[in-house]
Amino acid sequence: MPKFLHKLAFATFILFLSLSMFQRCAQTASPPGGKKDTLAPKIVSSIPLNKSKNYTGKKVELNFNEYVNIRNLNQELLITPNVGTYETRIRPTGVTLVLDSTLHQNTTYTFNFRNAIEDMSERNIGKNIKLVFSSGSDIDSLQISGQVKHLETNKKLESILVGLYPYTDTLRIDQAKPYYFTKTDTSGNYQIENIAAGKYYMAAFHDINNNLVYNSNKEPVDFITENYIDLSKSQTQDFKIALQNQDALKISKTTSTAKTVLYELSRGVKRINIEPKTLAYQIESNRNLRFYVGNVEHQDTVRIMATVTDSLNRIATLSLKLKFREPNKKEKVVNAPLRIEVLPASNHLLSPEDSIVIKFPKPIALINTKAISFVTGPDEEMQLPDEAYRWNNFVNELSIQKSYLPLRTKFDLKFSKHAFVSVEKDSSQSFTQSFEFQDLENYGSISGQIKSPEGKHIFQLIKSDTKVLAYQQAGLNSFLFPHVEPGLYELRAIEDRNGNGVWDLGNFKTKEKPEAIYFFPGKIKLKANFQITDVLISAQ
Structure with a gap:
């Protein structure tokens, strides 16, 4: 036979064989589609059997009715009581745990796999996969x-x-x-x-x-x-x-310059008392304590006792050594006007509950109340007595009490130049801001009581969307919020056992519980010019 005929016959044979194999494969393949697997894996056997007694082996094994995937076993598997360390062996249809130590006598064990087992195809999670057995003759119930x-x-x-x-x-x-x-x-x-x-x-x-x-x-x-x-x-x-941090309040970092010394604390600060009282200082970002050089000589080291009430309402005493860095002759002295922030801001209306608050970036050394005035109309200008002004403890926030504000719908607050001088000798510039009182009909009111034994409470209205505290008042068993902006609120009452006006946390070491917090169920929707009364908080 010619050589090319041999090649043709061989090629024909290969083609026939390929077609035959393709047809055979096509006939045995599963058709596409079909019903989706929605069934979770089930245990078909285990070592030991569930609810077994007198088991003293060192192997725990589960076998399932399909291929499974074992995920996050270290986090999902809960073993009680603790069996110590073990080796994990994962198989296509199961898992085996080989214990390193012997089981305790007469003890009931529970191996709860929670969400660790899922099938391989659709990731259906096995439900209530749990193995209970006893090393003794009884199973605890x-x-x-x-x-x-x-x-x-x-x-x-x-x-x-x-x-x-x-x-x-x-x-x-x-x-x-x-x-x-x-x-x-x-x-x-x-x-x-x-x-x-x-x-x-x-x-x-x-x-x-x-x-x-x-x-x-x-x-x-x-x-x-x-x-x-x-x-x-x-x-x-x-x-x-609730969080009950028992760690001692500490100074985590100290930064000294020629003008200030900054102590960074390990926890937030609510109140602080400094001895000697002649020093200028303030709290920044609710947790950092900054001192200003003021009348302290750079070569001096000042010993300070700071009594701090931290963010958990715990009192600590810190002993500090205050030392300012010597000035660097190359450092440039920058004279900038003293910044101020006035609240409510110019785009907000005054509430009947509002005082006007003036905030400064540093303590104030001098205030000229004669340079502060209210313009109430054409050619009408008034000044307030000194008792209308109230400083915070750090002398960096000034409140003009609401009872002294002009009885006008609209007025202007005006500062003349140099009305305020800071501890660093920079002073404020001329300033004017307009204010307007909100119409009372644009507010609503919420009142009610807490059903509990007689005692002091702190009542709080919280904005439902932002969870920000909007209104707060202290009282016994009843409350009244008279001027509340329309909105959706949550209401809670804090048990004030010691009457200090703040929520106190507990102490797990002494088994002292935090002060209880009680909630009004659901949310309160308040509309303008509406009165919501007889709101009842249950102390349960």
């Missing part, structure tokens, strides 16, 4: 459940750790891990099951670093005030967590 909210917002919280600790009189939740624990679901609910009867302490906190140990510096917490719960039957326990 007690449970405790409840809900966790944020104390300040009343919001239900997810992924908050709730723990039970075996009671001892020296227990510290910032040093010990819970024996039983779980985490809240998306509705803030939790449930700890298969608990042995006994005495337990209990706490809930946001375990940010997932180490099962409470960190007071960063993690909001709540706890029982009793020494322990004597758990003999199933019960409920709710929590409201």
Whole structure:
């Protein structure tokens, strides 16, 4: 046979073989489309079996009815009580945990996989995948459940750790891990099951670093005030967590110049008292303490005692050594006018509740009240007595009390040049701003009471959209906000146990709870010229 015929026959054979294989593959392939898999993986077998007794092995194994994906096992898997470290072996249809240590005797264990198991194809998450077994002859059956909210917002919280600790009189939740624990679901609910009867302490906190140990510096917490719960039957326990930073107030950084010394503090400051009182100083950004050279010589070192009330209403005493840097001859002296800010701003109307506030970037050394006047009409100008003006503690914010403001719908506030001189000798320029009172009919009012034992409270109206505090007043069991701008508000009442006018946090070390916060359910929609009365807050 000629050579080219051999090649032709071979090519024909290859073509026939390829067509045959293609046809065979096409016949066995699954048709496209079809019903979507919506079923979650299910356990078909496990080691040990669920609810097993007398299991003392060191292997825990789950096998599923389909291919699965194991995700975030370290975060999702909750094992109570703690079994220590283990090795994870992931298979296409399951997972095996090999324990490094032996199980405790007569103990019921729960392996809760939560959202760790999903099928491979559609990522359907397995629900309630949990394995319970006992190393003894009984399975413990007690449970405790409840809900966790944020104390300040009343919001239900997810992924908050709730723990039970075996009671001892020296227990510290910032040093010990819970024996039983779980985490809240998306509705803030939790449930700890298969608990042995006994005495337990209990706490809930946001375990940010997932180490099962409470960190007071960063993690909001709540706890029982009793020494322990004597758990003999199933019960409920709710929590409201709040930050309770117990770290001591510290100076994190000091910066000295020829004119000022700045101390940066580790926490915010609400109030401060300085000795000696002759020094010029102020608080900046709510947490930094700045001193001005004023009448202090650069070569002098001034010893200062600062009594600070921090943002958590805790009082600390700081001992400071104040030393200004020697001036540099090359440093240029820049003379700039003293800046001022007047509130309400020029584009805002005055409320009947408003005083006029003048803010300065630094303490003021001198004020000339004769250079401050109100223009109330053509050729009408008035000045106020000195008692109309009130300085804050740092002498950098001046209030003109509302009771002294002109009884006019419109007026102008005017400063002559050099009305204010700062501690650094710079002075203000001439200034004029117009004011107008809002029509009273553009306001509404909200009044009511809190249903609780007689006591002092702080009532707050909060803007619903921004969560910014809009109005606040102190009282006993009733409240009245007479001039409220129309809008949507949330209302809460803070228990003021010590009558200091601020909300005080608790102390987990002494089992002292924060002052309680009670919320009016829902939101209050206020319209102009409307009166909302008989608003009732329940102290539950």
